[in-house]
Amino acid sequence: xxxxxxxxxxxxxxxxxxxxxxxxxxxxxxxxxxxxxxxxxxxxxxxxxxxxxxxxxxxxxxxxxxxxxxxxxxxxxxxxxxxxxxxxxxxxxxxxxxxxxxxxxxxxxxxxxxxxxxxxxxxxxxxxxxxxxxxxxxxxxxxxxxxxxxxxxxxxxxxxxxxxxxxxxxxxxxxxxxxxxxxxxxxxxxxxxxxxxxxxxxxxxxxxxxxxxxxxxxxxxxxxxxxxxxxxxxxxxxxxxxxxxxxxxxxxxxxxxxxxxxxxxxxxxxxxxxxxxxxxxxxxxxxxxxxxxxxxxxxxxxxxxxxxxxxxxxxxxxxxxxxxxxxxxxxxxxxxxxxxxxxxxxxxxxxxxxxxxxxxxxxxxxxxxxxxxxxxxxxxxxxxxxxxxxxxxxxxxxxxxxxxxxxxxxxxxxxxxxxxxxxxxxxxxxxxxxxxxxxxxxxxxxxxxxxxxxxxxxxxxxxxxxxxxxxxxxxxxxxxxxxxxxxxxxxxxx
Amino acid sequence: xxxxxxxxxxxxxxxxxxxxxxxxxxxxxxxxxxxxxxxxxxxxxxxxxxxxxxxxxxxxxxxxxxxxxxxxxxxxxxxxxxxxxxxxxxxxxxxxxxxxxxxxxxxxxxxxxxxxxxxxxxxxxxxxxxxxxxxxxxxxxxxxxxxxxxxxxxxxxxxxxxxxxxxxxxxxxxxxxxxxxxxxxxxxxxxxxxxxxxxxxxxxxxxxxxxxxxxxxxxxxxxxxxxxxxxxxxxxxxxxxxxxxxxxxxxxxxxxxxxxxxxxxxxxxxxxxxxxxxxxxxxxxxxxxxxxxxxxxxxxxxxxxxxxxxxxxxx
Numbered sequence: 001x002x003x004x005x006x007x008x009x010x011x012x013x014x015x016x017x018x019x020x021x022x023x024x025x026x027x028x029x030x031x032x033x034x035x036x037x038x039x040x041x042x043x044x045x046x047x048x049x050x051x052x053x054x055x056x057x058x059x060x061x062x063x064x065x066x067x068x069x070x071x072x073x074x075x076x077x078x079x080x081x082x083x084x085x086x087x088x089x090x091x092x093x094x095x096x097x098x099x100x101x102x103x104x105x106x107x108x109x110x111x112x113x114x115x116x117x118x119x120x121x122x123x124x125x126x127x128x129x130x131x132x133x134x135x136x137x138x139x140x141x142x143x144x145x146x147x148x149x150x151x152x153x154x155x156x157x158x159x160x161x162x163x164x165x166x167x168x169x170x171x172x173x174x175x176x177x178x179x180x181x182x183x184x185x186x187x188x189x190x191x192x193x194x195x196x197x198x199x200x201x202x203x204x205x206x207x208x209x210x211x212x213x214x215x216x217x218x219x220x221x222x223x224x225x226x227x228x229x230x231x232x233x234x235x236x237x238x239x240x241x242x243x244x245x246x247x248x249x250x251x252x253x254x255x256x257x258x259x260x261x262x263x264x265x266x267x268x269x270x271x272x273x274x275x276x277x278x279x280x281x282x283x284x285x286x287x288x289x290x291x292x293x294x295x296x297x298x299x300x301x302x303x304x305x306x307x308x309x310x311x312x313x314x315x316x317x318x319x320x321x322x323x324x325x326x327x328x329x330x331x332x333x334x335x336x337x338x339x340x341x342x343x344x345x346x347x348x349x350x351x352x353x354x355x356x357x358x359x360x361x362x363x364x365x366x367x368x369x370x371x372x373x374x375x376x377x378x379x380x381x382x383x384x385x386x387x388x389x390x391x392x393x394x395x396x397x398x399x400x401x402x403x404x405x406x407x408x409x410x411x412x413x414x415x416x417x418x419x420x421x422x423x424x425x426x427x428x429x430x431x432x433x434x435x436x437x438x439x440x441x442x443x444x445x446x447x448x449x450x451x452x453x454x455x456x457x458x459x460x461x462x463x464x465x466x467x468x469x470x471x472x473x474x475x476x477x478x479x480x481x482x483x484x485x486x487x488x489x490x491x492x493x494x
Numbered sequence: 495x496x497x498x499x500x501x502x503x504x505x506x507x508x509x510x511x512x513x514x515x516x517x518x519x520x521x522x523x524x525x526x527x528x529x530x531x532x533x534x535x536x537x538x539x540x541x542x543x544x545x546x547x548x549x550x551x552x553x554x555x556x557x558x559x560x561x562x563x564x565x566x567x568x569x570x571x572x573x574x575x576x577x578x579x580x581x582x583x584x585x586x587x588x589x590x591x592x593x594x595x596x597x598x599x600x601x602x603x604x605x606x607x608x609x610x611x612x613x614x615x616x617x618x619x620x621x622x623x624x625x626x627x628x629x630x631x632x633x634x635x636x637x638x639x640x641x642x643x644x645x646x647x648x649x650x651x652x653x654x655x656x657x658x659x660x661x662x663x664x665x666x667x668x669x670x671x672x673x674x675x676x677x678x679x680x681x682x683x684x685x686x687x688x689x690x691x692x693x694x695x696x697x698x699x700x701x702x703x704x705x706x707x708x709x710x711x712x713x714x715x716x717x718x719x720x721x722x723x724x725x726x727x728x729x730x731x732x733x734x735x736x737x738x739x740x741x742x743x744x745x746x747x748x749x750x751x752x753x754x755x756x757x758x759x760x761x762x763x764x765x766x767x768x769x770x771x772x773x774x775x776x777x778x779x780x781x782x783x784x785x786x787x788x789x790x791x792x793x794x795x796x797x798x799x800x801x802x803x804x805x806x807x808x809x
Contacts, residue, residue: 305695329697343695346688348756357685357696360678367676410696 286464401432567626569734601712649724
């Protein structure tokens with residue numbers, strides 16, 4: 001039965017000059033489970049959003065049941081029977097399961113009054129058919145993560161979909177729940193629903209995929225058919241990685257000194273795993289791992305943004321407390337967050353004001369001497385190679401790369417010793433990326449040390465002196481020197 | 495670079511406002527020459543001095559994306575307390591200082607509750623409003639308190655022909671300007687108003703500065719109350735009613751953004767002037783004061799729309 005429900009032909013989509021997908025071909029047969037996998041940034045999310053109507057492709061065709069579209073709107077996707085189950089919870093926590101399932105298309109009696117009896121009867125039927133033991137009257141907020149996932153599936157099923165798209169559904173699951181979900185999905189396929197399943201867990205792919213398409217850097221690399229040839233993890237991994245890639249950036253070797261900072265037995269959630277590692281002066285310690293592996297949580301606990309449930313921090317051999325960001329900053333640490341627009345820069349203030357905010361006391365005078373402030377800021381601007389037409393413009397109008405330089409700049413101004421970068425070059429163009437790396441090298445020369453969380457494989461490999469791989473909230477491996485390569489990292493991260 | 499600056503000046507809401515004020519002055523004074531007489535000008539300034547001081551307090555809060563709906567309660571309670579102390583025989587200066595101290599305390603209390611419980615300022619200050627005005631009501635026993643001529647200098651005295659209340663108003667404007675623009679404290683307030691999370695991650699103790707902000711603003715509201723008490727010479731329990739909204743409205747008309755972004759003290763100052771001109775002008779033109787509210791309301795809505803046009807265009 002090779003009836004093609006969905007065909008994507010030469011789909012291209014880019015954002016601000018970055019290609020998310022380039023000339024991608026993909027197709028989905030009726031009643032098949034077609035997995036899509038790839039590293040962070042391969043283009044998986046973009047593909048889903050094109051199918052769900054959240055985005056429009058720049059080029060290419062979307063063919064659904066033989067009808068050709070240049071792009072879909074969410075309503076069209078809905079009418080065509082495409083339902084997506086996203087990772088982030090989009091349920092209404094204070095309403096019950098039945099209300100969530102039928103939100104927006106409730107069963108109505110006369111005069112638009114909700115027919116609660118039918119609502120719950122039908123909701124319960126969907127839940128039972130799914131094989132869950134959930135009760136339609138339960139309040140969603142009280143459910144576990146796995147149970148909420150089933151509610152999302154039930155909600156999608158209530159629309160009688162032809163296609164169900166799952167986006168990394170088992171990220172937060174334990175083994176038992178994950179296996180149950182996989183079995184459920186196979187049952188759904190047998191009921192005639194065609195399924196696209198996005199995951200980076202290769203074992204799941206081996207378990208349920210009829211076919212698997214591998215994406216890398218926005219390109220479709222391969223499509224394997226399990227009925228033709230048995231799928232193997234090494235085969236898929238090879239496709240995800242590709243052949244040896246050129247180094248993104250050639251790093252100067254720096255003088256690496258003694259240990260400056262240590263984390264011992266850190267727990268970021270009660271009863272969670274313990275994390276321990278050390279950072280040496282003058283090194284860049286890369287932190288690799290798939291999205292959701294728990295890296296940002298570790299950084300936030302170190303910086304005092306999030307509460308820690310155990311463990312200690314040591315600076316130059318002495319114990320320190322980082323209970324709040326102020327403490328951490330006073331101890332010489334700083335955190336350059338993932339989302340610079342949201343938490344990194346003060347968008348409606350100018351460059352000078354953004355840079356000096358971390359150490360206003362350095363400005364002379366009882367009332368701030370603005371000329372001195374300008375001098376101090378100009379020093380930093382020169383050091384970070386920031387290019388802006390007018391230093392009076394609000395940071396909002398700077399490019400992503402320049403905004404990131406402002407953020408780094410304000411921590412240089414503060415003389416931070418240990419700099420934690422969370423995705424340092426996300427959303428930044430290639431040229432500015434090199435400038436940020438050069439800036440990092442300068443920091444090392446000045447005796448600073450860097451912890452760099454990154455999902456950008458070339459970045460991790462080119463820039464890091466050592467790489468720690470995080471999975472499930474704990475460190476599962478460490479690579480150093482020549483061992484830092486894509487195979488090594490992926491093998492441990494997945 | 496220079497051309498850009500010129501264009502930007504015209505886009506600036508303060509300039510726009512100044513033009514409107516200028517236009518209104520021309521129109522009204524052409525209908526009635528008395529409008530521009532020295533006596534009338536000082537009358538206008540004196541009439542708006544209390545609102546003006548309160549607006550400065552509201553502006554400091556708005557710059558941090560905060561507001562205090564209990565400010566009318568703070569004003570009322572301060573007035574009532576000081577009035578009672580004076581009529582009970584206390585030295586007027588001492589009474590005034592105790593009044594100021596208590597308004598600082600009331601502001602601080604608001605700030606502490608808001609920052610420690612992480613609740614919306616809207617809800618907390620609304621509740622505190624009832625508490626403060628309720629206490630004022632209890633203290634007066636529902637009866638008016640007359641000062642019998644005491645404590646009159648602040649509200650009615652003159653120095654070199656200029657009303658003391660106006661001098662106090664201008665001094666407050668200058669000080670608040672300096673604080674917000676030139677002190678590290680003010681810079682932190684503005685950063686918090688801009689992006690509290692980024693400010694927190696940059697090492698600013700957001701809780702501490704929120705409390706300080708509410709406290710100092712509370713004190714300035716208290717000062718407004720003292721001027722009000724002195725001008726009236728008497729007090730009833732809800733003497734401060736309406737100031738909580740009018741002070742915010744004047745600031746908004748002046749271009750101060752509710753989301754803590756744009757807006758200057760000078761703009762807020764112009765907003766107060768405009769309010770004063772409208773009510774005084776309408777009196778002089780013998781337009782019923784009932785229409786003033788409608789005019790004020792239209793002003794506020796138009797002002798917010800204008801300051802949001804930039805946002806709409808940006809999107």
